[in-house]
Amino acid sequence: MPESGDRVQDALAKLKLKFAGDLPAKVARVEAQTAAFLAEPWKEQVCSETYRLIHSLAGSAGTYGHSELGSTARVAEGLLKGSLESRRPLGEPEKKELSAVLAKMRELAAAAAAG
Amino acid sequence: MMKTLQRILMVEDEPDIQAVARVALEAVGGFTVEMCSSGREALEQVGKCQPDLILMDVMMPGLDGPSTLKLLRENPETAKYPVIFMTAKVQSHEVSRYKDIGGLGVIAKPFDPMTLAASVRTLWEQNHARVG
Numbered sequence: 001m002p003e004s005g006d007r008v009q010d011a012l013a014k015l016k017l018k019f020a021g022d023l024p025a026k027v028a029r030v031e032a033q034t035a036a037f038l039a040e041p042w043k044e045q046v047c048s049e050t051y052r053l054i055h056s057l058a059g060s061a062g063t064y065g066h067s068e069l070g071s072t073a074r075v076a077e078g079l080l081k082g083s084l085e086s087r088r089p090l091g092e093p094e095k096k097e098l099s100a101v102l103a104k105m106r107e108l109a110a111a112a113a114a115g
Numbered sequence: 116m117m118k119t120l121q122r123i124l125m126v127e128d129e130p131d132i133q134a135v136a137r138v139a140l141e142a143v144g145g146f147t148v149e150m151c152s153s154g155r156e157a158l159e160q161v162g163k164c165q166p167d168l169i170l171m172d173v174m175m176p177g178l179d180g181p182s183t184l185k186l187l188r189e190n191p192e193t194a195k196y197p198v199i200f201m202t203a204k205v206q207s208h209e210v211s212r213y214k215d216i217g218g219l220g221v222i223a224k225p226f227d228p229m230t231l232a233a234s235v236r237t238l239w240e241q242n243h244a245r246v247g
Contacts, residue, residue, distance in 0.1 A: 008142045060131040062225025
């Protein structure tokens with residue numbers, strides 16, 4: 001049986017508040033995973049895990065209403081996807097782009113958590 | 116008479132998506148939802164859960180959505196369960212691909228929690244109208 005509109009909105013609001021508060025930690029985890037990926041010789045499993053982590057964050061950010069963070073994460077996702085499909089490490093220009101994208105994600109996450 | 120959609124097994128590895136989807140499907144849609152975090156868990160739970168529909172994330176660690184569907188279809192006891200995929204990849208050729216492997220359709224991520232239940236119901240009704 002569907003619930004009343006107010007109760008639904010309350011439930012969603014609570015989830016959104018928690019998600020926003022958790023965003024800086026989620027982005028920090030992405031940054032740590034990406035740093036680990038870039039620090040070592042290219043490995044498919046690490047690349048795949050990094051790609052999936054970013055993909056998950058991009059999807060959940062969008063679902064929770066953080067569309068700019070979601071679309072920014074999609075750029076990072078695209079870079080990792082390219083590396084995964086080509087089975088090659090990121091080149092220097094791509095690493096620079098990824099670094100800038102992650103910095104933007106960090107900034108957006110901090111703003112979201114601050115409300 | 117069209118079978119009523121009441122019970123959904125959702126297969127999604129991301130806890131944040133699980134949480135908002137549960138509100139969207141239960142509180143907004145009035146469905147009963149069982150949640151699994153992996154394709155493997157879905158294969159283990161589906162017989163006990165007996166859902167009307169499986170709502171399945173595509174990208175999951177281990178068994179992804181399409182691989183899970185393949186295994187469901189290979190088992191005569193689980194082949195009957197209809198599956199709708201959820202994914203960020205929703206270009207038309209990708210939707211066709213998911214339908215070709217046996218999915219009823221695809222729901223795009225990110226989704227609007229207030230309209231997810233309606234989207235699921237629409238795909239369900241379209242498929243059951245075709246089957247008649």
